[in-house]
Amino acid sequence: xxxxxxxxxRSLPIALIRAREGVxxxxxxxxxxxxxxxxxxxxxxxxxxxxxxxxxxxxDRSSLLFPSLTRMAATMRExxxxxxxxxxxxxxxxxxxxxxxxxxIIDDCLPEAALIxxxxxxxxxxxxxxxxxxxxxxxxxxxxx
Amino acid sequence: xxxxxxxxxRSLPIALIRAREGVxxxxxxxxxxxxxxxxxxxxxxxxxxxxxxxxxxxxDRSSLLFPSLTRMAATMRExxxxxxxxxxxxxxxxxxxxxxxxxxIIDDCLPEAALIxxxxxxxxxxxxxxxxxxxxxxxxxxxxx
DNA sequence: TCGCAGCAATTAACATGTTAAGGAAAAGCC
DNA sequence: GGCTTTTCCTTAACATGTTAATTGCTGCGA
Numbered sequence: 001x002x003x004x005x006x007x008x009x010r011s012l013p014i015a016l017i018r019a020r021e022g023v024x025x026x027x028x029x030x031x032x033x034x035x036x037x038x039x040x041x042x043x044x045x046x047x048x049x050x051x052x053x054x055x056x057x058x059x060d061r062s063s064l065l066f067p068s069l070t071r072m073a074a075t076m077r078e079x080x081x082x083x084x085x086x087x088x089x090x091x092x093x094x095x096x097x098x099x100x101x102x103x104x105i106i107d108d109c110l111p112e113a114a115l116i117x118x119x120x121x122x123x124x125x126x127x128x129x130x131x132x133x134x135x136x137x138x139x140x141x142x143x144x145x
Numbered sequence: 146x147x148x149x150x151x152x153x154x155r156s157l158p159i160a161l162i163r164a165r166e167g168v169x170x171x172x173x174x175x176x177x178x179x180x181x182x183x184x185x186x187x188x189x190x191x192x193x194x195x196x197x198x199x200x201x202x203x204x205d206r207s208s209l210l211f212p213s214l215t216r217m218a219a220t221m222r223e224x225x226x227x228x229x230x231x232x233x234x235x236x237x238x239x240x241x242x243x244x245x246x247x248x249x250i251i252d253d254c255l256p257e258a259a260l261i262x263x264x265x266x267x268x269x270x271x272x273x274x275x276x277x278x279x280x281x282x283x284x285x286x287x288x289x290x
Numbered sequence: 291t292c293g294c295a296g297c298a299a300t301t302a303a304c305a306t307g308t309t310a311a312g313g314a315a316a317a318g319c320c
Numbered sequence: 321g322g323c324t325t326t327t328c329c330t331t332a333a334c335a336t337g338t339t340a341a342t343t344g345c346t347g348c349g350a
Contacts, residue, residue: 005258008191008206010278012265013168013183017208019284020161027158028308037308037335038158046153056298061153063162068336070300075335092298092345113150120157120284128280133155135277138269139164173338182305182338201328213306215330220305237315237328 026116034105039064040076041109047082047098048106054087055094060142081105171261179250184209185221186254192227192243193251199232200239205287226250 008014024038031041039062046061047053053061059069073096076082081102087093098106121129153159169183176186184207191206192198198206204214218241221227226247232238243251266274 005190005255005262008187008194011190012262012274012278013165013172014187014208015278015281015285016161016165016168018287019281020158020165021208022284022286023158023161025286032309039336042153042159045150045156049153054298063159063166065337065339066299067301067338071336090298090346094299110150117150117157124280124283128283129157131276132280133157133160135269135273135280136160136164138273139167139265140160141167141170142163177339184306199328210307210309211329212308212331216306235316235328239329 023120026119027113030109030112030116034109036079036081036105039068040072040081041105043069043072043076044081044098044102044106047096048103052095052097055096058096076102168265171264172258175254175257175261179254181224181226181250184213185217185226186250188214188217188221189226189243189247189251192241193248197240197242200241203241221247 005011027041028038031038036044042062043058043064046058050061055066055069055073058064059066062069064072073082073084077084079101080099083097083099085095085097087095124132150156172186173183176183181189187207188203188209191203195206200211200214200218203209204211207214209217218227218229222229224246225244228242228244230240230242232240269277
């Protein structure tokens with residue numbers, strides 16, 4: 001008795017990709033006017049929420065791989081969105097912080113971003129929205145809750 | 146009254162990324178032994194399920210952007226995984242089909258892939274698994290059901 | 291204090307995501 | 321037929337995903 005894979009229209013990985021596409025599309029539209037990418041937006045949001053932190057923690061909270069963050073930090077520093085300072089005690093480590101220019105992008109986009117989020121809550125319903133977040137968290141390998 | 150964004154730990158886009166990472170990690174491990182990528186696996190699965198089709202339909206069903214598929218088709222053709230033939234009636238269009246070598250990869254990986262899927266069903270529970278797919282479908286912009 | 295394991299970060303190499311522009315063929319219009 | 325528009329596909333350019341190799345620094349034990 002074979003145990004075939006689900007049809008691609010009922011595949012969990014593909015469903016995750018398509019849902020992500022649907023969610024990110026309006027956010028990308030919003031960000032295109034600011035000149036930053038979706039990933040850079042994520043980094044700025046984490047920095048705005050937690051403040052200055054070391055690169056390792058930043059990568060973890062932003063769900064970015066280290067090599068990606070290294071490249072992004074360079075371009076974001078050139079754009080004046082973040083600053084990087086080396087740890088004096090341990091010269092291997094670096095700290096990243098958001099600049100006023102970076103914070104301004106967050107502040108400027110916050111109203112529209114909130115509207116987008118509200119739209120998805122309305123699409124799914126408040127209850128389903130929370131359920132979805134809970135189910136997604138169960139698939140997160142780094143989630144030890 | 147401000148309407149702040151949710152904390153990044155409760156953000157839908159980030160939750161989708163992390164869930165996808167959790168789901169794809171074991172699949173990537175499986176595929177690393179075959180030498181194909183996660184996206185190439187997706188293309189092969191769609192071709193194996195529906196058979197020969199034009200590039201536009203293939204891109205749509207694989208959830209890939211056209212430029213990505215153009216590049217992938219070239220490398221996959223060189224690897225002998227697919228064939229490409231131009232439509233005689235409409236010389237703009239191209240058809241893609243899976244080769245026996247491509248089909249062999251599907252067949253070889255199917256048992257392990259089925260185990261991985263079963264693992265996630267067990268993690269979430271059958272009921273939650275179906276609920277999750279339904280909720281994700283509601284976020285899919287191309288889902289007109 | 292020397293050597294070495296381990297960690298933080300970078301770099302490299304290749305594949306894909308994303309947007310925009312370009313090219314070629316078909317379809318429609320006059 | 322000649323013209324424009326549309327459609328399918330490709331190419332280009334830049335950013336990120338992913339894995340592996342490399343560098344610079346810390347700490348630790350012989």
